[in-house]
Amino acid sequence: MKILAIGATGFVGSHVTHQLMVQGHQVALFHRGSTTTSELNSLTHFYGRRNQLPNFKAQFEQFSPDVVLDIIPFTEAQAQDVVQVFSNCTQRLVAISSGDVYRNYEGLQGQESHPPDPVPLTEDAPLRETRYPYRDLEALDFEFKQDYDKILVEQMLMEHPELPATILRLPAMYGPGERQHRFLPYLRQMFDQQPILLEEEQAHWRFSHGYVENIAAAITLAVTDDRAAGRIYNLGEASTPTLRERIQALGNLVNWHGEIVTLPRDQLPSHLQMNLQWQYHLATDTTRFQEELGYVEAMTKEEALRQTIAWELENLTATSPESRSLSR
Template sequence: MKVLAIGATGFIGPPVVRHLDEQGHQVAVFHRGETEAELPGSTRHIHGDRNNLSEFRDAFERFAPEVVLDVVPYTEAQIRQTAEAFSGLADRLVVVSSSDVYRNYDGWRGESTHPPDPVPLGEDAPLREKHYPYRGYEELDFEYADDYDKILVEKAAKSRSALPSTILRLPAVYGPGNEQHRLRAPLQRMVDERPFILLGETQAQWRWTHGYAENVAAAIALAATDEQAAGCIYNVGERETPTEAKRVQKLAEIVGWTGEVVELPNEELPDHLQAPFNWQYELATDTSRFRDELGYSEPVSWEEALEQTVAWEQMNVSGTTEDDQFDYAAEDEAVEKAL
């Protein structure tokens, strides 16, 4: 099968391309050429701006993709361009979306006061009622913050009957190379041999589905090459979603940290651990549809995924002296007051 991937040179894209290549598929990657990721030698590169796809129609026709995989469609305009560029050329469009489409995401961020939707969230769970979740957030260093909206991306993808789509709602993705360093906060404290890690009581019981990058990549590659996925929406992520406290405890097992996870009422946490989130709204998703319909299972176990991520993080964790996330004196004081 011929697969053309748009924007597959970042965090998740390269392992997707490797999975496809290992399965014997022909892959072309369309990207700006600013980041030349480590990709299989057989990968074809087409350089250009994804916001001007129509200018590269001839190159796309020469490759003649059967499936187009859009890894980074941030805006409605972008996915409409993708659909227009490949209508009549490709057989299917696979779109990488996000679990931030769900209404609980707005509740978690304090943008909604609806009763929390029950978890795990299935693909038919209520979606956000407000568009453009990051519009107006000047602190975000993100080119498309004002127009980002995966709900509109999904609607635009589904509106093209001539180009059937598959939509994949991704979880919080972690692993080597993740610039968000999702495990850094607890891991740094373990590396610094702190006797305890503080969590607010409600945060400690909160759940958000995660996915290891290699496993998420395998899921994307499967969806791209299985025709049964046409016209479907799938949640992607780990089968089980532990609480934040249990996730930290599992990390402690991997690292060999023998300290204690201490839960305090939210109002007793030091200022640097206060978070502007409503932990009543969980983001645990139900990933069983993807597993049942396409026969998916993770190639990398949870334990191995954490071990590999920890090994990478330990090579990249920085000191705490200039980082206000790690005010250990304030944390000690909070625990002393609680005793």
Template sequence: MRILVLGGTRFIGSYVVSQLAQQGHELYVFHRGETNQNIPQSIHHIYGDRYKLGEYRKEFETIKPDVVLDMLPLTEEDALLVSKTFQGIAKRVVAISSADVYQTFGRLTGFESGQIVETPTSEDGPLRTKLYPFRAHFQQGNIMYDYDKILVEKAFISNSDLPATILRLPMVHGPFDRQYRPYQYLKRMIDKRPYILLDEKIANWQTCRGYVENVAHAIVLAITNEKATNRIYNVAENEAYTELQWVHYISEAYGKWSGEIIIVKEGLLQVDINPEQDLTLSSDKIRNELGFHEIVSIEKGLENTIDWELVNPLDNLNAADYDYELEDKIYQSIIK
């Protein structure tokens, strides 16, 4: 196949491009040229600004891709520009969305009020009723001010002349993850903390996760299988496990921490989410229709992630997130 990737040089995208290259597809990657993370030499680079996609239409017409993969459509405007640019050129677009479209995310973060939503959520589960979930945290002019994957999905789906596949991704971890998802616990293990404190409700909270190579595999399947046309898929690990289990997995993968995980009563630790609301997804649809399965185990994926984070430690730590003095005071109050 002839595939054009918008983005594809950073975290998840680089793994997608690598897997597609291994399958022998003809690959074009459109990006700014700022990163070439693990990009195979066999691919073709097109350097440019995605916000000026229309200026490259003639070049895209020459390539005439079978599928366009958009790794980073953040706003409705992003999606409309991609859809308009490739209409009449590409046969299909695959767009990366997120689990944050669901009502569960609104309930979890407090962005929306209402009753707890039952999980795991399937693709026809209720979506948020309020738009722009991060607008309160950003000024107008910042791309995240207008971020909303619900509008992104609608923009792609509404163009009947360019069929779309939507992939709703989980929390993704792995080498090169700039969100350093296991790090809040790994850092404490590295620092040889004798214990890690977990709020009793956070300990039982469950969310959707995925290791980057497995998530990339799901994206590749959606690109290369025409069955995915005009479909929406959740992507997530089949196993839903609690935050307590997640910390145990991290400890086992790290292998050098002999401390204790201590569950503390609600109210002693700061909790910024509603832990009564899980954020788990059902990935049955993509497994049944496209044959998706994990190609890397949970354990191996975490080992790879931690190995990378040990070599590339997070350098902009928020000191308030690692207030060991406060944690010691809480611990002392518990054991008295």
């Protein structure tokens, strides 16, 4: 199978590219050239910025991909470019979306006052009623935040039957190479034998996660299985623990015997107080993807955490005996 991947050289994209190569597919990459590895040197590369995609239409048609994978469609205009460029030169499109499309996300942010939608959220759960979720976040340094909206991306791509699309809604991802280091703050506290403080409702909050190699395998399956055409799927862990349970699982693997302390918001240190409405959970239901495409996670949650911890240890500066004993 010939596959053209847009932006597939980063955190999850590089894993997808590797898995496609291992399976023997012919892969071409469109990217800026700022993140790549020697492993990818043998592939066909098209170098350009996202807004230059239409300039490569003739070259894409010459490559004639069976499937186009778009890892980074952020705005409606970008999705429109994809439709215009690829409608007549590929059989199918797979595009990456996000769990931030769901209505519970705007509830979490305090943007709406509707009752929380029950979890786990299926693909048919209500979507956000507001648009451009990151436009007003001053602290966010993101090139496309003014026009970012995955709902508009999904709508644009699903409205064109001449280009059958698959939408994959991703969870929070973790694993080696993850820039946000989601678990590192907890690990630091564990290594320093400190209690972990959470807001009372926050401790019970559920937010779907996914280990990067498992998510990459799921994306690879959607790319290579034509049964995914025209479908929307949630990706992520089969069941979503509470934040307290997730932190405890992390602690168990580093032999941490500390305490998770829950307090009312106003009793937490100011740097831990977040203006979020924790009753709005972001746990998604992945049953559809498992049943329709036969997906099974290759990496267990425990092993995924172990590998993530091993990588995060390289980012820790603590060299105390306590930290060394926890890392064994």
